[in-house]
Amino acid sequence: xxxxxxxxxxxxxKPARYTGGELHSVTKDLRDVDVRFAFCFPDLYEVGMSxxxxxxxxxxxxxxxxxxxxxxxxxxxxMEALMREHGVPLFGLExxxxxxxxxxxxxxxxxxxxxxxxxxxxxxxxxxxxSDQRDEQHxxxxxxxxxxxxxxxxxxxxxxxxxxxxEEVDLEVIRLYQEHxxxxxxxxxxxxACAAIEGVYVPSLYDVSYxxxxxxxxxxxxxxxxxxxxxxxxxxxDACYYPDYFVVPYTDIVHDRAMSEIFRGCIRGxxxxxxxxxxxxxxxxxxxxxxxxxxxxxxxxxxxxFSLSSLSTSDYTQLEPLLNRLLAWAEPEHTNISLPSLRVDxxxxxxxxxxxxxxxxxxxxxxxxxxxxxxxxINKNLTEEEILDTAAKAxxxxxxxxxxxxxxxxxxxxxxxxxxxxxxxxxxxxxFYNNPDKPKGKGVTVSVSASCFVPKPFTPFQWExxxxxxxxxxKQQHLVESxxxxxxxxSWHDSATSxxxxxxxxxxxxxxxxxxxxxxxxxxxxxxxxxFDFDGWMDxxxxxxxxxAFYANRRRSYDEVLPWDHLxxxxxxxxxxxxxxxxxxxxxxxxxxxACAGCGAACWKEGVCVAKR
Amino acid sequence: MQNVxxxxxxxxxxxxISHLDLARTMTRVMRRAAIPLWYTEGFNRHPYLTFAAPLSxxxxxLQETMDLRLQEEMSGEELVxxxxxxxxxxxSALSAGPAVAKAGELALADYRLTIHxxxxxxxxxxxxxxxxxxxxxxxxxxxxxxxxxxxxxxxxKEQEGKTVLSVTLPCGSNETINPSLFVSALRxxxxxxxxxxxxxxxxxxxxxxxxR
Numbered sequence: 001x002x003x004x005x006x007x008x009x010x011x012x013x014k015p016a017r018y019t020g021g022e023l024h025s026v027t028k029d030l031r032d033v034d035v036r037f038a039f040c041f042p043d044l045y046e047v048g049m050s051x052x053x054x055x056x057x058x059x060x061x062x063x064x065x066x067x068x069x070x071x072x073x074x075x076x077x078x079m080e081a082l083m084r085e086h087g088v089p090l091f092g093l094e095x096x097x098x099x100x101x102x103x104x105x106x107x108x109x110x111x112x113x114x115x116x117x118x119x120x121x122x123x124x125x126x127x128x129x130x131s132d133q134r135d136e137q138h139x140x141x142x143x144x145x146x147x148x149x150x151x152x153x154x155x156x157x158x159x160x161x162x163x164x165x166x167e168e169v170d171l172e173v174i175r176l177y178q179e180h181x182x183x184x185x186x187x188x189x190x191x192x193a194c195a196a197i198e199g200v201y202v203p204s205l206y207d208v209s210y211x212x213x214x215x216x217x218x219x220x221x222x223x224x225x226x227x228x229x230x231x232x233x234x235x236x237x238d239a240c241y242y243p244d245y246f247v248v249p250y251t252d253i254v255h256d257r258a259m260s261e262i263f264r265g266c267i268r269g270x271x272x273x274x275x276x277x278x279x280x281x282x283x284x285x286x287x288x289x290x291x292x293x294x295x296x297x298x299x300x301x302x303x304x305x306f307s308l309s310s311l312s313t314s315d316y317t318q319l320e321p322l323l324n325r326l327l328a329w330a331e332p333e334h335t336n337i338s339l340p341s342l343r344v345d346x347x348x349x350x351x352x353x354x355x356x357x358x359x360x361x362x363x364x365x366x367x368x369x370x371x372x373x374x375x376x377x378i379n380k381n382l383t384e385e386e387i388l389d390t391a392a393k394a395x396x397x398x399x400x401x402x403x404x405x406x407x408x409x410x411x412x413x414x415x416x417x418x419x420x421x422x423x424x425x426x427x428x429x430x431x432f433y434n435n436p437d438k439p440k441g442k443g444v445t446v447s448v449s450a451s452c453f454v455p456k457p458f459t460p461f462q463w464e465x466x467x468x469x470x471x472x473x474x475k476q477q478h479l480v481e482s483x484x485x486x487x488x489x490x491s492w493h494d495s496a497t498s499x500x501x502x503x504x505x506x507x508x509x510x511x512x513x514x515x516x517x518x519x520x521x522x523x524x525x526x527x528x529x530x531x532f533d534f535d536g537w538m539d540x541x542x543x544x545x546x547x548x549a550f551y552a553n554r555r556r557s558y559d560e561v562l563p564w565d566h567l568x569x570x571x572x573x574x575x576x577x578x579x580x581x582x583x584x585x586x587x588x589x590x591x592x593x594x595a596c597a598g599c600g601a602a603c604w605k606e607g608v609c610v611a612k613r
Numbered sequence: 614m615q616n617v618x619x620x621x622x623x624x625x626x627x628x629x630i631s632h633l634d635l636a637r638t639m640t641r642v643m644r645r646a647a648i649p650l651w652y653t654e655g656f657n658r659h660p661y662l663t664f665a666a667p668l669s670x671x672x673x674x675l676q677e678t679m680d681l682r683l684q685e686e687m688s689g690e691e692l693v694x695x696x697x698x699x700x701x702x703x704x705s706a707l708s709a710g711p712a713v714a715k716a717g718e719l720a721l722a723d724y725r726l727t728i729h730x731x732x733x734x735x736x737x738x739x740x741x742x743x744x745x746x747x748x749x750x751x752x753x754x755x756x757x758x759x760x761x762x763x764x765x766x767x768x769x770k771e772q773e774g775k776t777v778l779s780v781t782l783p784c785g786s787n788e789t790i791n792p793s794l795f796v797s798a799l800r801x802x803x804x805x806x807x808x809x810x811x812x813x814x815x816x817x818x819x820x821x822x823x824x825r
């Protein structure tokens with residue numbers, strides 16, 4: 001098979017996606033290895049290789065002498081066709097061995113639109129799709145990542161889900177597996193034992209019953225599985241494993257740079273943002289740790305750029321001291337620092353100056369909504385004045401392009417809020433022309449990008465209906481008509497993919513049949529719009545007797561049993577209900593550093609929950 | 614400031630590194646090796662790095678060249694040693710020193726072309742008076758050229774059921790002939806898409822002496 005592969009590589013676009021052998025990729029002698037783990041990212045190489053979580057777990061697993069973790073990505077169409085033609089099953093990049101012979105096949109679930117790719121990759125690996133079709137002869141199929149907070153649409157395919165942060169729980173499961181292997185392994189017994197580990201959800205140990213109207217009646221555990229499964233968190237990020245190397249790809253990937261995580265969680269509580277709730281509580285890494293880890297990574301990879309990663313960089317309490325420490329070595333070594341997720345209101349003059357030292361890529365703000373009323377409703381605690389002040393500051397600093405991100409279809413939104421998007425864009429344009437020192441002969445470009453709001457589990461909007469396709473199209477049209485200047489360039493997200501995303505995000509187990517049928521019809525890599533077939537999907541729902549609007553466009557009542565209610569992310573349902581009510585009253589909630597809102601994440605007694613305010 | 618020419622090989626898995634990606638890969642190698650690179654001035658500072666002859670994706674090369682500029686002086690031996698400590702699988706520095714030939718003096722390259730077909734198939738094509746093939750030009754159009762003169766002196770050997778062609782082809786700024794053109798001609802002549810691999814053994818000046 002390995003010679004066949006070499007021949008295939010020469011026939012495809014970007015063979016470096018499949019060849020492996022990159023710097024720092026890990027190979028091991030099979031005689032030393034007890035457990036083989038295929039870490040699968042259900043998307044193309046250039047997307048998956050940009051993902052920090054995979055880099056952390058890859059290095060951490062391989063740090064254990066008896067575990068060999070390999071990387072696996074979804075092949076592009078040309079490679080897939082050749083693999084099928086030549087009978088090559090999906091293989092690990094490091095060994096080029098078929099992953100069907102591994103102990104674990106693990107998927108990271110970063111976005112709902114990758115679910116079909118999960119099934120597709122299992123199929124390419126020649127592993128039966130459904131858990132109940134796999135026995136002791138097959139690998140265990142496991143999954144984690146943010147979408148595991150409502151894993152029900154994949155419940156029939158995945159043997160166990162990791163909830164929350166993986167660094168500890170993943171290894172605990174692998175160690176338990178080895179123990180069971182030594183004692184005579186039975187898959188059922190192993191899964192039952194796993195269910196006792198905090199952060200492990202075994203879907204086959206729960207029966208779901210439905211009401212006549214299609215809503216969930218009850219989720220009932222069996223065989224001693226717990227009533228609710230709580231996610232795992234890492235208590236001390238400074239003590240937690242972090243790699244001192246990344247695999248350095250040859251071919252261009254989306255984020256080709258070193259990355260340092262500076263904290264987990266977010267203090268903000270924007271009501272639309274799932275990450276802002278499921279990663280609570282906020283826990284920071286110290287300046288010393290970040291400095292040491294960043295420098296080690298840059299030295300081992302040779303990367304000319306590294307970024308500070310978090311949900312909201314400017315909320316790091318020691319940002320300026322950190323930047324000073326990093327710049328001390330980054331500047332002489334010609335290494336650039338990039339700072340994504342900078343919030344407008346944390347953006348000081350000094351920081352603007354520091355960024356000027358570095359390369360300027362452009363400036364991005366996310367007001368999310370066009371009017372103050374709606375920003376209050378979504379708890380985006382940001383005023384128009386702050387946005388315009390910061391834009392003016394940025395223009396004085398020499399920027400001539402600004403990107404503004406908005407969402408359409410937010411709960412309580414009216415046409416007035418849509419007009420507000422255009423008006424805010426116009427005010428940013430005006431802020432540029434009001435700058436007396438604006439660069440001569442240069443115009444401004446304000447890019448306004450409007451995506452479609454998708455209600456997500458574990459947010460205060462988990463009960464909200466998504467706008468219908470027709471409503472969203474009407475709003476998009478209204479936005480186009482509200483823009484009166486060529487200085488604003490408008491773009492928006494396709495409402496059809498957002499609709500499917502909304503269905504899958506809050507779906508239940510009955511969607512497993514839909515995913516299986518979609519897979520059977522060859523739908524995969526749906527996150528790439530060229531591959532997306534909306535009418536085909538609607539036909540699949542019809543053939544399964546399910547109405548997608550039931551999942552996307554229906555308002556739930558507070559007392560409905562939600563498909564993910566048996567999973568516990570620390571944030572209580574009572575708190576989310578309270579937040580939902582405040583949204584409808586356009587009342588804001590202070591951030592975690594201003595005051596504790598009592599969300600429930602304090603149960604871990606860590607980070608911001610126990611810090612002095 | 615010091616200009617250096619590094620002779621390196623690119624084999625095994627490294628043959629899948631495209632020319633565009635090779636510059637980035639080498640920059641990172643030198644950063645890992647803490648080589649005192651000279652950076653361009655200005656807004657977008659980057660190291661100075663050039664390759665005399667791009668090697669097609671999937672080809673292996675034994676004597677490739679890379680020119681770079683150092684901020685501080687460094688001996689060729691030390692440079693080679695430090696590069697090799699930081700090189701990924703398949704890339705290997707062989708020697709380093711001042712450039713002897715100017716980039717424009719590169720004219721020829723020695724290739725070993727291995728085609729997965731019997732020798733007589735290759736010999737039949739070589740026996741033709743003309744071997745016309747379509748070649749893409751820089752303007753994205755195609756033209757038909759005759760590669761018979763370029764392949765007239767090719768050595769042919771059969772090895773384990775495959776045919777090994779040894780040939781020296783034009784490889785410079787005026788004229789370049791990619792050995793894959795021969796495989797294209799073979800496909801046109803026989804209707805078969807034979808597998809093949811290419812190894813570039815050496816780069817030469819017009820007088821046949823090594824380009825270094």
